[in-house]
Amino acid sequence: MLQTIRDHAQGVIVWTIVGLIIITFALFGLSSYLSGSSKTYVANINGVEIDESEYRRAMQDYRSRLQQMMGNSYRDDMFNSQMIKQEVVNGLITRELITQYLEDQNFKVGPTRVAAEIKSIDAFKDESGQFSKARYFELINRQGMSETFFEQQLARDVASRFVQMGIRQSDFATESEARQFLQLKNQQRDIGYLSIAKKSYLKKARASKKQIEEYYNAHKREFMNPEKISIEYIEIDLQKLAAGYDVSDEEVKQFYTANQESYVSQAEQRKVSHILIKVDDKIDEKSALKKIKSIQTKLKKGNSFSKLAKEFSQDPGSAKQGGDLGFFGKGVMDKAFEASAFSLKKGKVSKPVRSAFGYHLIKLEDIRAAKVQTFDKVKAQIRKDLQIQRAEQTFYELSEKLNNITYEQPGSLQPVVDELGLKIQKTGLFDRSVTKGIVSKSKVLDAAFSDDVLNLGRNSDLIELSDTHLMVLRKLEHQQASQKSLEAVRKQIIEKLRQKVAQENLNEQLEKAYQELQKGTSPKKLAKKINGAKWERVGYISRTADPKDKKASKLSLHIRNKAFGLAQSTDKTPSWGKLTLSNGDAAVIGLYKVKVSDAQIPAVTDKQQLAQNTGSVLFSRLLEQQRLEANIEINLPSSDE
Secondary structure (H helix, E strand, O other): OHHHHHHHOOHHHHHHHHHOOOOOOOOOOOOOOOOOOOOOEEEEEOOEEEEHHHHHHHHHHHHHHHHHHHHHHOOHHHOOHHHHHHHHHHHHHHHHHHHHHHHHOOOOOOHHHHHHHHHHOHHHEOOOOOEOHHHHHHHHHHOOOOHHHHHHHHHHHHHHHHHHHHHHOOOOOOHHHHHHHHHHHOOEEEEEEEEEOOHHHHOOOOOOHHHHHHHHHHOHHHOEEOOEEEEEEEEEEHHHHHHOOOOOHHHHHHHHHHOHHHHEEEOOEEEEEEEEEEOOOOOOHHHHHHHHHHHHHHHHOOOOHHHHHHHHOOOOOOHHHOOEEEEEOOOOOOHHHHHHHOOOOOOOEOOOEEOOOEEEEEEEEEEEOOEEOOHHHHHHHHHHHHHHHHHHHHHHHHHHHHHHHHHHOOOOOHHHHHHHOOOOEEOOOEOOOOOOOHHHOHHHHHHHOOHHHHOOOOOOOOEEEEOOEEEEEEEEEEEOOEEOOHHHHHHHHHHHHHHHHHHHHHHHHHHHHHHHHHOOOOHHHHHHHOOOEEEEEEEEEOOOOOOOOHHHHOOOHHHHHHHOOOOOOOOOOOEEEEEEOOOOOEEEEEEEEEEOOOOOOOOHHHHHHHHHHHHHHHHHHHHHHHHHHOOEEEOOOOOOO
């Protein structure tokens, strides 16, 4: 189980880079001298399969984003796993549908645009903010990706963005449409509203004994004590096991000394420039060597390395920069190239070096020394790691024995205590809505209320709360769901009935007020006659709140929206509309006048906004149509992975 963690440890990092590119299309390579050299699927879209590895990366990325957004509030069991699976798979299907649309349209992106996109990615920039080709290859290769694969995916992403942008911006707005849009957008409305407070009607709302009894008898299922269970359980937690192992200060220090390379926060990096003469179909080994030696002679005569690189180097990526490759660490370059670069002294130039691509002259420009974390900074983590290492074997042995014993002797946890010396822990009664403690975990609740545990009285299967935390449980006490007595819920019913009566009375008063105002009754005078009523003559308001207008800015969003949904009266009388507010109060809104914007020439941004709104609708409809016409088969994985 611990190995599973290690196997998947790079998943988030890999998908972080893949997440930069999302949609992918064209095939194109940039490297010139660096090294690189029965089916299961979750969905099939027109014959193109999305395999489980791609799905797992997308799932991990999804969860990582949720964790980043929610921080300490995040819990795996907060989310419906089936819903998340479906959402992730739908995203992958949409991506593939866009890809197929691009292929059908023969839409491709040129190498120059892809190169520019790569250089704009912050992850590939050095400390000075400049694109580092060495860092680019280091990060890509570190994740086990070839440069071609990454560039292919990035090119497809760029293509997708262009098409989406093109469709969204393909619509246009005429002068009259834009003017009408602008007038509606900037329109102001002169309003007032009569509010009626619900609390005024709650004070007088009553519930008779008969009403209470009738409500109780008609809604008995609302008033049930939930089914409850208490459990006893045995858990094995690697972290707790590890805490029992002693590790001396001397052992910690010895480990640090012997493994200092593991505590390098930044490996040594070297900045080099180079001149490359390729060995390929156009130039043979002997000719290339002769040419690189002639350049070497020019260097010895005092010629500038940078100028010679610009003139002679056949590496298109670095020649224009005087051969500058930026900083890079070990494990990135061709082995022969790297060996030479890391053997040079600062400012020195190598002899001709033969790599897989041709002959190089390499100049060491600068060195960044390795940075090692201090012992004091890492000693606590080293101690914890050593404790865990010592506890791992015990953890696995106990896990296997716990599983076997509880399965072979399902009627009790005592044999585990007798044989393994583990402690039985107990809980109080809890129901399915519990939110705290170990019993709130979905896997524990599922096991506790399972048929085997609840009805057959057996031990549960081994529950894997995490790769390092296991438990087995069994039932201690079970309480069936039971009916609550009328006396126990009387206050609750009274409050429900009071709310119901108050709302009915309020709605009745709202309707009367609405009818009176439509007849032309003065709202100010009417407010004085109605219990809990208040009249507010607001004046002109805009569609969005203006912070400078204190009175209008405090206006309820519901009232504002209702006011802009009313039709203007054909005569000089106000138009009236009624609504119930989110806090339970009621209101009748009056529209007196509408002030239309006098802007005659729409701003460019207004035209663009209107066009983009309709363009976005077009793109959404395109995706809907693609999905309707596609032959899609979905095969959701059974595991949460």
